[in-house]
Amino acid sequence: MTHETRIDDLPIRDELRGKSPYGAPQLDVPVRLNTNENPYPLPEPLVARIAERVAEAARHLNRYPDRDATELRTELAKYLTRTAGHEVTMRHVWAANGSNEVLQQLLQTFGGPGRTAIGFEPSYSMHALISRGTGTGWIPGPRREDFTIDVAAAERAIAEHRPNAVFVCSPNNPTGTAVGAETVLRLYEAAQAARADTGGALVVVDEAYGEFSHHPSLLPLIEGRPNLVVSRTMSKAFGAAGLRLGYLAADPAVVDAVQLVRLPYHLSAVTQATALAALEHTDTLLGYVEQLKTERDRLVTELRAMGCEVTDSDANFVQFGRFADSPAAWRAILGHGVLVRDNGVPGWLRVTAGTPAENDAFLDAVRAVLKENQR
Numbered sequence: 001m002t003h004e005t006r007i008d009d010l011p012i013r014d015e016l017r018g019k020s021p022y023g024a025p026q027l028d029v030p031v032r033l034n035t036n037e038n039p040y041p042l043p044e045p046l047v048a049r050i051a052e053r054v055a056e057a058a059r060h061l062n063r064y065p066d067r068d069a070t071e072l073r074t075e076l077a078k079y080l081t082r083t084a085g086h087e088v089t090m091r092h093v094w095a096a097n098g099s100n101e102v103l104q105q106l107l108q109t110f111g112g113p114g115r116t117a118i119g120f121e122p123s124y125s126m127h128a129l130i131s132r133g134t135g136t137g138w139i140p141g142p143r144r145e146d147f148t149i150d151v152a153a154a155e156r157a158i159a160e161h162r163p164n165a166v167f168v169c170s171p172n173n174p175t176g177t178a179v180g181a182e183t184v185l186r187l188y189e190a191a192q193a194a195r196a197d198t199g200g201a202l203v204v205v206d207e208a209y210g211e212f213s214h215h216p217s218l219l220p221l222i223e224g225r226p227n228l229v230v231s232r233t234m235s236k237a238f239g240a241a242g243l244r245l246g247y248l249a250a251d252p253a254v255v256d257a258v259q260l261v262r263l264p265y266h267l268s269a270v271t272q273a274t275a276l277a278a279l280e281h282t283d284t285l286l287g288y289v290e291q292l293k294t295e296r297d298r299l300v301t302e303l304r305a306m307g308c309e310v311t312d313s314d315a316n317f318v319q320f321g322r323f324a325d326s327p328a329a330w331r332a333i334l335g336h337g338v339l340v341r342d343n344g345v346p347g348w349l350r351v352t353a354g355t356p357a358e359n360d361a362f363l364d365a366v367r368a369v370l371k372e373n374q375r
Contacts, residue, residue, distance in 0.1 A: 001283050019129075023319075024126060029337050030338070030361065031361045033339060033351050034339045034350075034351075036173070037145060037239075037241050038235075038237070038241070039352075039355045040288045040292075042240070043281065046120060046284070049281070050273070050274050052308055054270055057273040057374050061269060061270075064265045065268055065269035067264060067265045069267050070090065071276060072276055073093045075095045075279045076095060076279070077249075080219060083282075084216070085217060085218075092249050092255065094247060094248040094254075094255045095246065097244045097246070097267065098244040099206070099246030100130065101246060102247065103126070106258060107136050108261040109261050110134055110164055110202040111164055113136075115164040116137035117131045117136050117165035118138075118140075118158065118166055119140065119169070120154060120169075121141065122343065122344075123172055123174075123175075124173045124362060136164070136165070138156070139163060141155070142154065142157065146177075146336050147177050147319075148166075148177055151186050155190040155230075158187065158201075159193070159228075161194055162201075163191070163201060164201050164250060165201060165204065166201060166204070167189075169205075169206040169210065170218060171207070171210070171314035171315040173317075174345060175345075176209075176315040177311060177312060177314065178215050181218055184205060184221060187203060188225060188227070188355045191203050200227045202227050203228050206231050207232050208233045209315035209317075210232060210315070212292065212296065212315050213315070217364075226254070226314055227254075229249070229306050230250070232247050234247075234275060237286065239285060243271065243274055245267075275310065296317070296353040299318045299351065300312075302365070303318065303320045306367060308320045308366070311348075319348050319350050320348065320350075320351065321348035322348060323347055323349070326342055326348060326349055332369040336368055337361070337365070340352075340362070
């Protein structure tokens with residue numbers, strides 16, 4: 001038999017050795033509430049409109065797509081202006097294949113070898129993974145016991161480590177906690193002061209779940225702050241996880257800068273056509289968001305009524321616990337046909353808000369597990 005080559009046998013970069021790729025279990029169970037997907041399929045009128053737009057795009061697939069995605073960025077700017085309370089134009093917006101590519105392009109531009117990024121954990125694990133993937137050093141910053149950001153401690157960490165990029169996730173994944181404007185402003189000022197000799201530091205507010213929040217978007221904060229970026233996605237609120245379309249809003253200079261590293265024609269004509277069709281149906285899709293917010297709040301209320309601890313949530317998911325053995329609790333809930341997420345936060349699990357029927361099944365599963373543990 002020949003020797004089976006392992007990843008670490010290859011001449012990969014040292015910072016990638018021993019690491020695991022991002023991913024969540026995809027198991028064949030009746031109810032899957034582990035990946036923060038929108039549970040509602042796209043409405044038929046939108047499906048039909050996508051087919052029309054894609055058919056038109058298909059007639060020109062012998063040509064490269066609009067490399068600047070001008071029409072799409074214009075429509076995204078209109079959407080942000082209408083829903084986030086701050087006027088932006090196409091020049092403030094950039095789009096890519098999912099918000100992860102947006103973040104990757106930002107770190108390719110503002111991070112890289114010899115530079116560092118800081119985020120406040122637990123938070124979205126891709127921030128650290130994308131940092132490593134771009135050769136950017138990763139610094140885990142502090143949070144309080146209730147998962148809010150300890151601003152004073154964060155300011156001290158920024159002053160000590162002088163990062164080139166700061167990540168703030170609001171609402172935060174996996175905890176669901178929102179971050180206030182005052183906190184972001186203090187972190188922004190701390191980051192600019194720490195890097196005053198090099199033009200400041202980039203501060204990225206990751207609003208992937210922004211449409212689900214009880215609080216307004218932090219988008220207005222970009223005004224007069226050229227190193228502040230707000231990133232968004234169409235995967236969650238638009239129910240288009242399979243589309244892979246993310247975008248950012250920032251000073252036009254940031255948009256110009258990320259184009260230094262973007263791949264040629266990175267957004268396909270089909271992707272642009274599909275996203276434009278979805279934006280035509282914004283009001284319908286945001287109606288589903290309101291339903292999910294109601295279901296999210298119901299999950300919080302009912303879990304607390306069972307005696308669970310629940311982190312206040314501004315996202316389309318809920319973090320709940322506390323469990324003496326969260327992996328065992330995850331397996332027990334799975335045994336009742338419901339898949340939730342174990343993010344590795346000791347004592348806690350995370351559940352995505354699903355349809356009313358899916359949420360009923362989840363709540364029944366938790367009740368059964370708690371009852372079993374009382375025997």
